[in-house]
Amino acid sequence: MEKHPMTKEGADALQAELNKLKKEDRPRITKAIADAREHGDLKENAEYHAAREEQGLVEARVSQIEGALSHAQIIDVTKLNPGGKIVFGATVVVVNLDTDDELTYKIVGNEEADVKLNKISVNSPIARALIGKEEGDEAIVQAPSGNIDYEIVEVQYI
Template identity: 55%
Template sequence: MDRTPLTESGAKALREELERLKKTERPRIVAAIEEARAHGDLKENAEYHAAKEEQSFNEGRIAEVESKLASAQIVDVAKAGAQANGRIIFGATVDLADEDSGDELTYQIVGEDEADIKKGLLSFASPIARALIGKSEGDVVDVEVPGGKRTLEVVEVRYR
């Protein structure tokens, strides 16, 4: 089985979601099904069908999250960073300067399931992350992104 890298915080978020799905959502949906069932004829009972559909979605998500956690290789970023010799690796937080626009950017390179560009969490499979991995402070990389080519300078690399 291929192991999918995941940071400690990403694994924690998945475990919290799994607990919420099982302990909060599952009982709420079962109660909604029971209530809708009490209304009688199930063939034309929209509440019943909606609750069953929600149950199916919830159970599917539970299975998906359990599978992701089972196949995860949880990376201790601080420990891995101690061996990285200042290079950018999975889990590193990187401060960048966009040489074209002058923008300063900060990204943490994370697993695909925890990526969220609005929070500065960049999937290791993204073009920017692929270009940065293995680089060190002071390196300049050219990255082909959907908006065109960007030239980024690595200002600082941290492992937290």
């Protein structure tokens, strides 16, 4: 069984979501189904069908999270000593050498990646170009629009 890297922060967030789903959402939905059953005919009972649909979504998410956590290799970057190199879990500040735009990325596992939060997958072209480099190095990212040159300004293990 192949393990997938996940940050400690990401694993903790998934565990918190799993606990909420099991301890809050499941009991609430079970009660909603029971309440809706009391209304009689289930064929035309919208509350019952909505609760059953929500139950299906919650159970699917529970299975998804449990699967992700069971296949996770949890890496706590604060406990590593990568010697200034960019590794999984590192937060990296880069400057686009063409536009002078400064960007900050945290390199995370696939399950945790969220571009809106500047969390990029370890498998993304940007992360692959950055891994192994250090502050002051240049990284060339092959993008659909052409190569993008970045200078690594700072590497943090937070």
